[in-house]
Structure formats: structure tokens, C-alpha cells
Amino acid sequence: MALTPPSFAPGATLSGDGVEFSVYSRDAARVDLCLFDASDDKELARLAMGRDENGFHRVFVEGAQEGTRYGFRADGIYSPDHGLWFDPAKLLVDPYAKELDRRFVHDVRLTQFGTETADIVPKAIVTCDRPVEVKPPLFRPGGLIYEIAVRGFTMLNPDVPEAMRGTVGALAHPSVLAHLKRLGVDAVELMPITAWIDERHLPPLGLSNSWGYNPIALMALDPRLVPGGMQELADTVAALRAENIGVILDLVFNHSGESDRHGTTLSMRGLDNLTYYRHVPDRPGELINDTGCGNTIAGEHPVVRQLVLDSLRHFVRQAGVDGFRFDLATILGREADGFSANAALLADICADPLLKDRVLIAEPWDIGPGGYQLGNFPAPFLEWNDRYRDDTRMFWRGDSYKLGAFVTALAGSSDIFSRHGGHRTRSVNFLAAHDGFTLMDLVSYTHKHNEANGEDNRDGHSENHSWNNGAEGATTDGVVLSARRADVKALLSSLFLSRGTVMLTAGDEGGRSQQGNNNAYCQDNAMTWLDWKGLDEGLIEHTAMLSAIRKRFPALTETTFLNGDGDVEWLTAAGTPMTVEDWEQPGAATFMALFKTPDVQQRRTVRLAVIVNRSHGEQPLALPLPDGREWVSLLTVGHAPNVMVGARTVEILVENY
Numbered sequence: 001m002a003l004t005p006p007s008f009a010p011g012a013t014l015s016g017d018g019v020e021f022s023v024y025s026r027d028a029a030r031v032d033l034c035l036f037d038a039s040d041d042k043e044l045a046r047l048a049m050g051r052d053e054n055g056f057h058r059v060f061v062e063g064a065q066e067g068t069r070y071g072f073r074a075d076g077i078y079s080p081d082h083g084l085w086f087d088p089a090k091l092l093v094d095p096y097a098k099e100l101d102r103r104f105v106h107d108v109r110l111t112q113f114g115t116e117t118a119d120i121v122p123k124a125i126v127t128c129d130r131p132v133e134v135k136p137p138l139f140r141p142g143g144l145i146y147e148i149a150v151r152g153f154t155m156l157n158p159d160v161p162e163a164m165r166g167t168v169g170a171l172a173h174p175s176v177l178a179h180l181k182r183l184g185v186d187a188v189e190l191m192p193i194t195a196w197i198d199e200r201h202l203p204p205l206g207l208s209n210s211w212g213y214n215p216i217a218l219m220a221l222d223p224r225l226v227p228g229g230m231q232e233l234a235d236t237v238a239a240l241r242a243e244n245i246g247v248i249l250d251l252v253f254n255h256s257g258e259s260d261r262h263g264t265t266l267s268m269r270g271l272d273n274l275t276y277y278r279h280v281p282d283r284p285g286e287l288i289n290d291t292g293c294g295n296t297i298a299g300e301h302p303v304v305r306q307l308v309l310d311s312l313r314h315f316v317r318q319a320g321v322d323g324f325r326f327d328l329a330t331i332l333g334r335e336a337d338g339f340s341a342n343a344a345l346l347a348d349i350c351a352d353p354l355l356k357d358r359v360l361i362a363e364p365w366d367i368g369p370g371g372y373q374l375g376n377f378p379a380p381f382l383e384w385n386d387r388y389r390d391d392t393r394m395f396w397r398g399d400s401y402k403l404g405a406f407v408t409a410l411a412g413s414s415d416i417f418s419r420h421g422g423h424r425t426r427s428v429n430f431l432a433a434h435d436g437f438t439l440m441d442l443v444s445y446t447h448k449h450n451e452a453n454g455e456d457n458r459d460g461h462s463e464n465h466s467w468n469n470g471a472e473g474a475t476t477d478g479v480v481l482s483a484r485r486a487d488v489k490a491l492l493s494s495l496f497l498s499r500g501t502v503m504l505t506a507g508d509e510g511g512r513s514q515q516g517n518n519n520a521y522c523q524d525n526a527m528t529w530l531d532w533k534g535l536d537e538g539l540i541e542h543t544a545m546l547s548a549i550r551k552r553f554p555a556l557t558e559t560t561f562l563n564g565d566g567d568v569e570w571l572t573a574a575g576t577p578m579t580v581e582d583w584e585q586p587g588a589a590t591f592m593a594l595f596k597t598p599d600v601q602q603r604r605t606v607r608l609a610v611i612v613n614r615s616h617g618e619q620p621l622a623l624p625l626p627d628g629r630e631w632v633s634l635l636t637v638g639h640a641p642n643v644m645v646g647a648r649t650v651e652i653l654v655e656n657y
Contacts, residue, residue: 011096019064083284097124104197110264138246142557143186172239184547187246210524246322254331260294290368323359411562412499427500449516460519493650496546509543510535555597589614
């Protein structure tokens with residue numbers, strides 16, 4: 001055994017005659033490497049690691065090989081009031097772990113000083129890198145993203161073999177691929193698949209985290225979702241790419257599952273709490289909680305920046321993913337004085353040779369001071385646009401004075417994304433996501449119903465801009481059910497006709513429900529598992545038609561802002577140009593948009609008409625019609641020289657010769 005040479009990589013690196021192990025800890029008095037038996041939790045060796053001048057502890061183990069199971073122990077001062085949590089009784093997971101031998105399970109011993117935890121903590125496994133050919137991303141802004149909770153997506157899919165259900169590998173099953181292709185999906189966005197731990201209040205309630213937004217190891221895949229490890233992910237990415245579908249990973253670099261002062265000691269807290277997490281200035285024992293999850297990862301620290309960058313590179317090199325969605329991404333831009341679009345970590349990501357062409361999507365908020373940063377991320381970041389979501393919901397709910405905001409959202413949200421001189425929208429338009437009501441619940445519940453979460457309905461957002469169409473929740477009233485279905489179709493139509501990238505959450509195309517639960521992160525059961533047999537075939541077909549229309553007419557997938565200068569005409573129901581007075585009518589509910597656009601199918605330039613009627617009654621509309629031409633509906637059968645548009649509907653017409 002000998003110390004590694006000065007040139008090394010953090011984590012466990014295979015060489016010809018052994019493995020070099022390296023981990024950072026500025027304040028530990030000693031760090032030991034623990035090696036474990038291949039089949040159980042027997043500790044075979046405990047090796048002292050040498051520390052270099054940069055704070056890295058390193059040791060080379062001759063004869064170690066792929067499959068070696070290991071962890072660390074860090075000794076030093078235990079003084080939580082000073083931000084020091086060193087406890088040699090705690091086995092610690094390598095922040096650079098790439099594979100784990102089991103899932104994380106919460107246990108009170110993980111929170112107790114001096115209590116041994118080696119028998120309950122996952123062991124990292126030494127892996128051999130097997131890089132894939134890194135190809136340009138398939139996804140381009142303006143396309144369709146399909147958000148998937150991997151476990152719940154296929155748990156009830158009757159076509160997928162039972163042993164595969166709930167895994168990443170199931171996404172490559174022919175029946176799943178056929179569904180994605182039918183919808184015209186350009187990229188799937190996989191909710192977290194890296195290893196996470198349940199929040200400590202869930203086990204006593206008999207609940208478990210089904211979303212995964214509570215990570216411990218930032219690179220290691222969760223064995224529940226990806227039992228085949230990185231090879232399973234790489235194979236699935238390849239299978240999806242073969243169908244021209246990209247893969248975007250939703251990653252959490254804003255907090256860890258070690259939580260607050262009363263949380264677990266599993267990895268970064270026990271190795272170097274003061275480096276990995278942000279603390280109140282001059283009060284090192286007090287964690288900053290800009291995430292609402294108990295701690296905040298210190299993305300401004302060089303060691304943490306390197307860990308984030310290495311994690312992103314790992315998923316590109318080893319699996320060939322198209323890109324990433326960053327949960328609570330404002331944290332990535334937080335520095336001592338607050339958020340900065342020029343923060344070092346954001347700049348590093350945008351400039352990195354391997355990452356700069358990847359799809360980058362920010363959830364542009366956190367709960368810290370100045371945390372709402374929609375429109376302020378640097379290009380090429382796309383941004384989740386909750387303003388689009390809320391303005392569109394309020395328009396269709398019937399709120400007054402919302403026509404202008406709704407149309408601005410449809411046209412690319414230039415009020416948000418042109419603030420810093422931008423000429424293209426970077427909006428990710430969505431009406432429902434994993435967090436909040438499903439699309440069907442949005443039109444079926446006026447209030448959240450989170451009683452099953454065990455928090456007396458206190459959790460989750462209270463203002464959802466939702467409506468129930470006359471009955472709260474489940475009903476057999478045919479009139480109410482018909483109205484809800486019509487509203488979902490109108491909302492889907494609005495989404496697919498919007499400039500910018502559009503995102504649809506899996507199952508919303510078929511009317512899925514969570515019984516009014518708008519914070520179902522802890523419902524790993526039939527409430528969140530997609531009921532494939534119960535999906536509404538008519539809604540799925542409507543969604544597929546909308547997606548095909550969007551791809552057929554490039555005017556709908558362009559990302560430049562609509563400005564009315566030859567790219568679109570905004571008309572009243574009478575076919576006259578909209579005036580300021582028309583826009584500002586409190587109850588304005590009907591308008592038309594005429595686009596001049598190439599038609600990929602007919603291979604010529606045509607006019608496309610979009611007609612929106614929010615009112616509860618049919619509306620006669622006069623469309624301009626040059627001699628020798630006619631308007632043909634793309635969503636319903638028939639020709640329409642003068643159109644009577646149904647209540648609560650969106651109509652799409654193309655000019656025919």
C-alpha cells in the first residue's frame with residue numbers, strides 16, 4: 001500500500017494494480033477507508049488515509065478491484081454548535097460514489113452521536129468507467145418534454161413484465177416506446193433517479209418518498225429504480241435515442257437528505273459539514289435553509305462546484321444523456337451577496353466543453369432572500385415558467401382582465417425573457433407538473449386534499465388557480481364530467497399552441513387523477529402510479545393530434561418572440577384587428593390568431609388559424625377567406641368558412657386551396 005501520486009481524482013479510481021481512494025475533508029483530524037466483505041457488512045480492513053496540503057485524504061489499495069465495497073470514517077471534533085460533526089462511529093458514503101449496494105433507509109441511529117451505523121449504511125462499490133459515444137442532444141428548444149416519475153410510470157403497466165416495472169429499463173419496453181412516439185415526445189425528463197432517503201417524518205406514518213428529491217449520493221443511481229446500474233441507464237438512453245427521443249435527468253444539487261440539525265449523518269455532514277453546506281455567517285452551527293429542506297448545498301465552494309460538474313460529466317460520459325433539469329436552481333447561482341447569473345458554478349456549466357451543448361433547464365426559484373429569479377438565468381438555460389402556468393390557469397378559470405396575460409404567455413413570455421436583451425423565449429411552458437394538481441384535478445377540485453399525507457392538509461400549495469366545474473372531486477354527474485373533459489382538452493390545446501418548449505407530465509394526456517392531492521411526494525402507491533387501463537383514450541388521441549399539429553407547422557415551435565410584425569395577426573370574433581379596448585375588456589374571452597407558416601405536410605406556406613373561446617356559450621366567428629380557398633379544421637371533421645366555435649374550446653384551422 002502507498003499514497004497516490006499528486007495527480008488523482010476524487011472518489012475511487014481503478015488502475016492496473018489496485019484502486020486509489022480520495023475524499024476531501026478540511027477539518028477532519030483523521031479519515032479512514034473501510035473495506036467490506038463482498039456478501040455482507042463485515043469490515044475487512046480500516047486503513048488510515050494520508051492528507052495532502054489541499055485537504056484531500058488519499059490512500060492506494062494494491063489488489064483492490066472493481067466490485068470492492070467501501071465507506072469512510074472521519075474523526076475529529078464533535079461540536080455541532082461550531083458546525084463540526086465528526087463521529088468515527090458513523091460510516092460515511094463517498095460523495096463521489098457511483099454505485100451503491102442498497103437503498104438508503106432512515107434509522108434513528110443515523111442521528112445519534114457515537115452509535116455505530118455500518119450495518120445500515122449503503123456501501124459504495126468501486127466501478128469501472130465504460131464511456132459511451134457522446135452525441136449531440138436530440139432535443140431542441142421548442143420541442144415536447146414528457147416528465148416521468150420512473151417508479152410510478154410503469155408499476156401498473158400490464159404490458160411491461162412485472163420484474164421490470166418501476167425501473168428505468170422499463171422505459172425501453174416496446175409498449176412504452178410506442179406510447180411516447182404516439183405522443184410525439186422529443187425528450188423524457190426523468191424525475192430524480194439518484195439515491196435518496198425518506199424524510200424522517202415519513203416512516204412513522206407508514207409513508208415513503210416516491211419522487212426522489214432528497215438525495216444523499218449525487219452520482220449513484222438508486223438501486224430501486226436502476227437495479228442494473230449505469231449500464232441499465234445507458235442502454236435505456238440508447239433505446240430511446242433510437243426512436244429519436246432524448247433523455248433529460250432531473251437532478252438535485254440544492255440540498256441533501258441529511259437535512260437540518262436533527263437529521264442524519266450519512267456522507268457530507270460527517271466528512272466536512274462546513275465545506276459542503278451553507279451556514280449563517282458568524283454562526284457556523286446554524287444551517288442556511290434556502291431550500292425548505294433543512295440545509296443548502298454550498299455551490300459556491302470550489303470543492304462542491306467540482307463535485308457538481310463531475311456529476312454532470314459522469315452522466316454525459318457514461319450514459320449519453322441529452323441534458324439536465326436543476327431542481328431549485330437558484331441555489332446554483334447563490335453567492336455571498338445573493339443570486340448572480342454570473343455565479344461561478346453557472347458559468348462553469350455553460351463553459352464546460354462536455355456540458356455547454358447539453359439541454360440545461362432551471363427551476364428558477366428557491367425560498368431564500370431574492371429567491372425568485374424567473375427570466376434571470378444565463379442563456380442557454382431554459383426555465384420553468386410558473387407565470388405561464390398561473391396566467392393560463394386563471395384565464396381558463398374565468399378570471400377578469402386575464403386575456404392579455406394569457407396571450408403574452410402563448411406568444412413566448414417576452415415580458416420575462418426579453419428583459420436582458422433576449423430575442424428568443426427560454427420558457428418551459430407547463431400547466432401541471434409533479435408538484436401540484438394533475439391536469440384533471442386542476443378542473444375537478446377547488447381546494448387541495450392532502451389528508452393522506454399525514455399533515456392535516458397543511459402541506460402543499462393552497463392557491464392553485466383551480467376550479468371544480470360544479471362538484472368537488474369524484475362525481476357521477478355527466479354534465480360535470482363532460483365539462484371537466486372539455487376544459488382539459490382546451491388546456492392541452494393552449495399548451496401545445498404556445499411558443500417555447502412545452503412540458504407534459506406523464507398521464508395528464510389521459511386524465512390521470514391523484515384524488516386532489518397536490519403534494520403527493522410521499523404516496524408511493526396507486527395514488528401516484530399511472531393507471532394505464534384507466535386512461536382516457538379520447539384525451540390521449542387529442543394530445544397526439546395536437547403534438548402532430550405542432551410538429552407540422554414550424555410557427556408553433558419557433559422560439560423567437562411573436563411581435564405581430566408579419567408573424568401573427570390578432571383578431572376579434574368579428575375578424576377585425578384587436579384594439580387596446582378589446583384586450584382590456586374585463587370579461588374578454590374570445591380571440592383569433594392567424595399565423596403565416598410553412599406546412600411541413602403540404603410543403604408550402606399557409607395560414608393557420610387558432611380560435612380560443614373561454615366563454616360558456618358557442619361563439620360565431622368570421623374568418624377572412626380569400627376567393628378560391630377554404631378553412632379546414634384540424635381537430636374536428638369539416639370545412640368552416642364561417643365558424644361556430646363551441647363553448648370552452650380551442651379550434652385550429654388551416655387554409656386550404
